[in-house]
Amino acid sequence: MNKVSARDIPAVDKILSSPALRCLTERLGQEQTVHLIRKAVNELRASVLEGAIEEDPFDPFQWVVDRVVSLESHRSSSRLQKVINATGVILHTNLGRAPLAKSAIEAMTAASGYSNVEIDLHSGKRSQRGADAIKLLKQLTGAEDAVIVNNCAAATVLVLQALAGGKEVVISRGQLIEIGGGFRLPEVFSTAGVFLKEVGTTNKTYLRDYEQATHELTGAILRVHRSNFHLSGFVAEPTIEELSNHPAFEAFPVIDDLGSGLVTDLSAHGIQEPTVQQSVQSGADVSLFSGDKLFGGPQCGIIVGKPKWLKLIKKHPMMRALRCDKTTLAGVAATAEIHLAGRAFTELPIFQTLSISSEKMLKRCEQWVASLPETIRSRTEILRTNSRIGGGSLPHVELSSWAIAVNADSTDQVAHKLRSGKPSVVGRQADDQLLLDLRTVAEEDLQVLADCLVQALS
Numbered sequence: 001m002n003k004v005s006a007r008d009i010p011a012v013d014k015i016l017s018s019p020a021l022r023c024l025t026e027r028l029g030q031e032q033t034v035h036l037i038r039k040a041v042n043e044l045r046a047s048v049l050e051g052a053i054e055e056d057p058f059d060p061f062q063w064v065v066d067r068v069v070s071l072e073s074h075r076s077s078s079r080l081q082k083v084i085n086a087t088g089v090i091l092h093t094n095l096g097r098a099p100l101a102k103s104a105i106e107a108m109t110a111a112s113g114y115s116n117v118e119i120d121l122h123s124g125k126r127s128q129r130g131a132d133a134i135k136l137l138k139q140l141t142g143a144e145d146a147v148i149v150n151n152c153a154a155a156t157v158l159v160l161q162a163l164a165g166g167k168e169v170v171i172s173r174g175q176l177i178e179i180g181g182g183f184r185l186p187e188v189f190s191t192a193g194v195f196l197k198e199v200g201t202t203n204k205t206y207l208r209d210y211e212q213a214t215h216e217l218t219g220a221i222l223r224v225h226r227s228n229f230h231l232s233g234f235v236a237e238p239t240i241e242e243l244s245n246h247p248a249f250e251a252f253p254v255i256d257d258l259g260s261g262l263v264t265d266l267s268a269h270g271i272q273e274p275t276v277q278q279s280v281q282s283g284a285d286v287s288l289f290s291g292d293k294l295f296g297g298p299q300c301g302i303i304v305g306k307p308k309w310l311k312l313i314k315k316h317p318m319m320r321a322l323r324c325d326k327t328t329l330a331g332v333a334a335t336a337e338i339h340l341a342g343r344a345f346t347e348l349p350i351f352q353t354l355s356i357s358s359e360k361m362l363k364r365c366e367q368w369v370a371s372l373p374e375t376i377r378s379r380t381e382i383l384r385t386n387s388r389i390g391g392g393s394l395p396h397v398e399l400s401s402w403a404i405a406v407n408a409d410s411t412d413q414v415a416h417k418l419r420s421g422k423p424s425v426v427g428r429q430a431d432d433q434l435l436l437d438l439r440t441v442a443e444e445d446l447q448v449l450a451d452c453l454v455q456a457l458s
């Protein structure tokens, strides 16, 4: 075997001028390409010194070129890209929660250049940022005013700080939750500069607990909707109505953190969840919810409520730090319009997805499996399963459904191949099985998904 020595390692310049890398250099620019070549050359040098090269004959030049291409492909796979969600989890936080409606995407694209985000085109004068989205949110929720910020976590911190900074905020022990990603309410309170005043017990909190805990140092009562866990059995807590209409609680706001933000009724689909409209009607002074959960829009936190309190929020210096981008405002407005027009079930992807019946899911699975080549079809079976809402919403709701189980010697390997394909596919792994849940796969992606599975299994 011819020994490869350090002298055989090609020069960076020579590799850079190789026709094989011309396309890559055009795309990445010289500097980034050189960076990748250096990395590959260093790897080769290390292998040569270790004597770890066993191919014979070995072409160092070709090795470096191939390695550069593979480094680049690895880099580009970590870029944000389209993923086919075959997990059946409708609001998958790691996959970006709510997919947007077509009209929302169009509105966001239209607003992405110069746009009238803070100008009234009629008078030519400066206007309130996001005035259109705010107007639609008022109409939709029945609230007198609205504010839009970065996300619901930001909304929580902002509202507490602006309305109760330096004071006590009363909250039931049954509602002291961790939202996810380590966002825990007691820590949120200290971040917002308010003092936590816990009342009641984990399972039962009464109106009199709130009465006993409130005094002149009370800055607010916070009610947090248990959106990511479920408490049942011997439980009680006062309603928002009882808290909001209590004469002793006039001096400070009653804040309702709804989290998932349902604005279009889903009870026909077995989903009983308090709506934002109910919260507003019950007299909550301020109600908060996420834009990208059951509202079905872009990531943001929506605050609606009484002008007296929202005025303080809008004037707070943190507002400037937490406000959202023009494209988000456009997406919120377009999504609110869909709900207002009663078109959620036909235009919002999450509503379309969660309303597919079990029978329809079975049919979809059967048709899809039938479309697979015989060799692949024989490695699949259709199984009963449950799809979930996810995203910290409706933990007790399971949508009875059907999914495709893929049989393979190594499910990990197939799952990895699917994830690293183009487009990437993320399925659900359970009990040594890989499940593909078609509920969350868009109709137009079904054929692509079939091609991806064929690729991954061959």
Ligand SMILES: *Cc1c(COP(=O)(O)O)cnc(C)c1O
Pocket (backbone or CB within 6 Å): 151, 152, 153, 154, 156, 179, 224, 225, 226, 227, 228, 257, 258, 259, 260, 289, 290, 291, 292, 300, 301, 391, 392
């Ligand atoms: C999800 C959730 C939040 C956080 O919302 P983000 O938009 O993710 O910041 C806050 N409160 C409740 C009750 C939630 O469910």
